[in-house]
Structures are given as structure tokens and as C-alpha cells.
Amino acid sequence: MNAHRLERLVEFRHTLRGFLFFSEEAAAEEGIHAQQYQLMQVVFAATEPTIAYVAERMYLKHNSAVELVGRAVEEGLLLRKRDLIDARRVVLKLTPRGERILMRLVDRHLLELExxxxxxKVALEKVMSK
Amino acid sequence: MNAHRLERLVEFRHTLRGFLFFSEEAAAEEGIHAQQYQLMQVVFAATEPTIAYVAERMYLKHNSAVELVGRAVEEGLLLRKRDLIDARRVVLKLTPRGERILMRLVDRHLLELExxxxxxKVALEKVMSK
DNA sequence: ATATTTATATCGTAACACGATACAAAAGAG
DNA sequence: CTCTTTTGTATCGTGTTACGATATAAATAT
Incomplete structure (x- = not known):
């Protein structure tokens, strides 16, 4: 176990955590939670955003996705729609409010990434070099 | 709001989330939580790992750090030591068990990053290019 | 000697994630 | 066409994590 590599790994995780912290703060300023922002991204970018799709895409168990969606719907960010063809499925859609918040957050995140x-990138390159 | 950039941002977050999910799984296989792994990294890499230092480094409030450390101590990963010079401070140290687990996890994370x-990197470069 | 600041700790609350379980709709088996 | 199995979503109980508010003891400043 090379000590240099460990330190670089720690540094990499620190920069990542910094970015994720920014994301949490930005979401909070819009009055939502970081996970809700992630959820809205996934829903918006998908062609057929169902609960199962969201779960898979966010690496969540399906029940966790159900709960996350439930809270987002309660707060008026998302709408649940029963699928007419397959009545087991629920298709998700952003509300106008959800869409506005998402767009603002995306802009801010793109700026932060600049x-x-x-x-x-540097931290990642360092941790990958032996 | 460029649609391409949004999709690339979503893709970037997805790859990041994939890595973090791996991290959660790897920690679970060692019988600990992802945050405990992060905590151990920070403690191990620091020259003077106090509660306040951990909080700052992990972007946590001090009380959250206290609680995280408390659970890690209970599970025998970490030791609390009152600072002899400044008796307000608590200095943290990995137990031999904590250190063994950390090393195994670091190795696995370095491998996964390869x-x-x-x-x-590619996803990041794409999201940064206009 | 007293007031203020610093470092850690405790308590109540909420989001989040999970396993276990449930249930209705769809698909498959005979 | 019934019966069984699979699929998609939902509910419940539990634990981790994080927070704000509050507390306490030690160090520092006045």
C-alpha cells in the first residue's frame, strides 16, 4: 500500500465531497434536497421515467425510489401518472415548478463545474497514476 | 439552457454516483458504512485528527462529526483520546482493526478507479466543454 | 475574577435507504 | 380460460446520517 496513492485518493474524495456539498447547498437555496435534485435530473432526462427506471439509474432499491418520489410529489416537484397501457407502472413528470427549479440548479452546477x-480532473489523474 | 450540456451533466452525475455506490458496497462487505470509511480516511491522513478537523474536512457540522465518530468508536474502528495539552480537544486514532479495514478498502477503491x-474523466471533460 | 470564546457533547427531528412484506396487474403455463 | 408466476409499485419498521438548538467544560481575553 503506497502512501502517496492513499493521500491522493483522500484528496480526490475531498474534491468530490466539495462538489457534492456545493450541490447540497445549492439545492437547499432552492428549498429542496440534494436527492430531489438528482431525482428531477433523472426524470427530466429520461424518455420513460418510471419508478423502476429511477431506482436503477440512481442505484436505489425500488422501495427507496418510491419514497423519494413520494416526498417530491408532496412538495409539488413531480407528478405521478398511471400508465394507461400497463396499469402497474407509474410514469413521472416534472411540474412547472419542478422544471424551473431544475433548470436553475443545472445552470448553477454547470457554472460550479467550470x-x-x-x-x-487533476485529483483524478493523480490518483490514477502509479 | 443547452440540452446537450444538461444531458452531459446528468451523465457525469451518473458516473459519480456509480463510483459512490461501489464505495458503499465495498464498505458494506467490510461490515462498515461508507461514511465510516470516509471518516477513517480523514483520520488516517491527518496529522492532528480532532473532531473539528474531521467536521471541516468532511463538510459536516461539528455535532454530526461527534455522532459519526461516536458510532465508529462503538464499533471499534476508532479511539478517542483527550488532548493532554488542551483538554477540550479530542484526538482520534484508528484501532488496528480500523486500520486493516481501511487499507483493504483503499486498495479496492484504487483498483476500481483504474x-x-x-x-x-471523459464525462467530466464533456460536461466542461461548451 | 469574570466574561467570552472554543471544542466537544446531547437531544429532538427529518431525510434517506434498506429488508420484509403486501398487493394488483400482466404474462406465462397447462 | 383458469391458475401460477412474474413484474411494478406501495407500506411498514428500523437504522444511519445530518441538522439546529442547546448544554457544558476548558481555555483565553478583559
Whole structure:
């Protein structure tokens, strides 16, 4: 176990955590949670955003996805729609409010990545070199 | 709001989330939580690992750090030591068990980064290019 | 000697994630 | 066409994590 590599791994995780912390703060400023922002991203980018799709894409168990969606629906970010063809499935859709919040957050994250992206990249390159 | 950039941002977060999910799984296989692994990294890499230092480094409030450390101590991963010079402070140290687990996890993460590091890098480069 | 600041700790609350379990709709088996 | 199995979503109980508010003891400043 090379000590240099460990330190670089720690540094890499620190820069990542910094970015994720920014994300949490930005979401909070929009009055939502970081996971809700992630959920909205996934829903918006998908062609057929069902609970199962969200779970798979976010590496969650399906029941966790159900709960996450439930909270987002309660707060008016998302809508549940029963699939007419397959009545087991639920298709998700952003509300206008959810969409507005998502767009603002995406913009802010893109801006932040212009700042910290290079740092992340350097930290990653260092940790990958032996 | 460029649609391409949004999709690339979503893709970037997805690769990141994939790495973090691996981290959670790897920690679970060692019988600990992902945050405990992060905590051990920070403690191990620091010259003077106090509660306040851990909190700052992990972007946590001090009380969250206290609680995280408390659970890690209970599970025999970490030791609390009152600082002899400044009796307000608590200095942390890995137990032999904690250190063994940390080393195994670091190795596995370095290996995983050889695999997903390039993916993360590409996704990051794409999201940064306009 | 007293007031303020610093470092850690405790308590109540909420989001989040999970396993276990349930249930209705769809698909498959005979 | 019934019966069984699979699929998609939902509910419940539990634990981790994180927070704000509050507390306490030690160190520092006045």
C-alpha cells in the first residue's frame, strides 16, 4: 500500500465531497434536497421515467425510489401518472415548478463545474497514476 | 439552457454516483458504512485528527462529526483520546482493526478507479466543454 | 475574577435507504 | 380460460446520517 496513492485518493474524495456539498447547498437555496435534485435530473432526462427506471439509474432499491418520489410529489416537484397501457407502472413528470427549479440548479452546477471541474480532473489523474 | 450540456451533466452525475455506490458496497462487505470509511480516511491522513478537523474536512457540522465518530468508536474502528495539552480537544486514532479495514478498502477503491476513473474523466471533460 | 470564546457533547427531528412484506396487474403455463 | 408466476409499485419498521438548538467544560481575553 503506497502512501502517496492513499493521500491522493483522500484528496480526490475531498474534491468530490466539495462538489457534492456545493450541490447540497445549492439545492437547499432552492428549498429542496440534494436527492430531489438528482431525482428531477433523472426524470427530466429520461424518455420513460418510471419508478423502476429511477431506482436503477440512481442505484436505489425500488422501495427507496418510491419514497423519494413520494416526498417530491408532496412538495409539488413531480407528478405521478398511471400508465394507461400497463396499469402497474407509474410514469413521472416534472411540474412547472419542478422544471424551473431544475433548470436553475443545472445552470448553477454547470457554472460550479467550470470552477471545480479542473480540480477534480487533476485529483483524478493523480490518483490514477502509479 | 443547452440540452446537450444538461444531458452531459446528468451523465457525469451518473458516473459519480456509480463510483459512490461501489464505495458503499465495498464498505458494506467490510461490515462498515461508507461514511465510516470516509471518516477513517480523514483520520488516517491527518496529522492532528480532532473532531473539528474531521467536521471541516468532511463538510459536516461539528455535532454530526461527534455522532459519526461516536458510532465508529462503538464499533471499534476508532479511539478517542483527550488532548493532554488542551483538554477540550479530542484526538482520534484508528484501532488496528480500523486500520486493516481501511487499507483493504483503499486498495479496492484504487483498483476500481483504474476501471471507472477514465469514464469519470471523459464525462467530466464533456460536461466542461461548451 | 469574570466574561467570552472554543471544542466537544446531547437531544429532538427529518431525510434517506434498506429488508420484509403486501398487493394488483400482466404474462406465462397447462 | 383458469391458475401460477412474474413484474411494478406501495407500506411498514428500523437504522444511519445530518441538522439546529442547546448544554457544558476548558481555555483565553478583559
Amino acid at each position: 470552477r471545480v471541474g479542473p480540480q477534480i | 476501471r471507472v476513473g477514465p469514464q469519470i
